[in-house]
Amino acid sequence: MMPRLMKRLFPLVLLAYAASSQAGLFDDTEARKMIADLKAQIEQLRQDNHAMRDRLNQLETRVDNLKVSNLVSQLDAQVDNLNKLNGQLEVLQYNIEQTQKRQKDLYIDLDSRLRALEPNSGADAGTGSGGEKPLVTVAKAEGDQAAYDAAFNLYKMGNYQGAVSGFREYLKAYPESKLAPNAQYWIGMSQSALRDYKGAIVSQQKLIAAWADASKVPDAMFNIAANQLELGEKKAARKTLDDLVAKYPVSTAADKAKRLLANSR
Structure with missing residues (x-):
């Protein structure tokens, strides 16, 4: 940025130097006018330079914000997926528990039927052998x-x-x-x-x-x-x-x- 500015200002500086060193070739009014024009152009160039820097900073900020926004969105999506997986895991665990209960029930039912076929199997499951009390x-x-x-x-x-x-x-x-x-x-x-x-x-x-x-x-x-x-x-x-x-x-x-x-x- 600065080398370009110097290239643009260099001819103007030479011209100002020539105007001030050879003031005899021009009257005071014309010399002052040229110097004022040069100063105005230099100030305008400075303002343009500041404006360009500001725009560059704004663009960099927007790019950074966009990157952060994308990261936040990705993180939110991962959290949502994790919550869904946790919910699905809970349901699977519940279903497994229910299946295990049913399997145990089937086993108990089968065991009870087998015991019913055995001789002297009339004692209640909640009692001891030989008709003892519960x-x-x-x-x-x-x-x-x-x-x-x-x-x-x-x-x-x-x-x-x-x-x-x-x-x-x-x-x-x-x-x-x-x-x-x-x-x-x-x-x-x-x-x-x-x-x-x-x-x-x-x-x-x-x-x-x-x-x-x-x-x-x-x-x-x-x-x-x-x-x-x-x-x-x-x-x-x-x-x-x-x-x-x-x-x-x-x-x-x-x-x-x-x-x-x-x-x-």
Whole structure:
């Protein structure tokens, strides 16, 4: 930029020098006029130079802003894709859990049928061999926690019908126990595993009505929504999930509900 300016100014400077050194050839008025014209041209060239620099700076700024804008757009797109993938992963995990439950149910059903074909197989799954009393009844003698653990062990072993009976016995024996809400929750979960989706919903609703402040309430609501989905009641399930997120936004169940809702939109 500067070499071009010097080339343009050089003849003018020579002319000004000649005019000032040979003032005798011109009168004062003409010399002053030439000098004033030269100064005006020099100032105009300076202004043009500043204007060109300003335009160059503006262009560089626009280019930089465009690059940043493109990077931000790409980042936003990647974040959106990541959120979608997380939602899809949550649904896949849920489907896998449901499939595993069904497989376990089929195994239990097959095992029960095989046992029915065996001689002397009439003992109930929730009892000991030889017609002993139910595990929960035996555990009552040892106290609240032992009775709860006995019923919960039935659930962990996959004996969901036995777990339902055990937890119901527990609630009759210890209705005021601090574990009572949990017992009611596991009744609903056992019924869900047995594909008694309507019964599971009723059981979880009973938990919410009787123990509104219990820590298991958010999980019970999520289980209700899961059972509603199994029944094909998508609208009701969405409402249950929305209510769960609104009432218990910081719960683990709400996090699962949010991902399930986001993926279903």
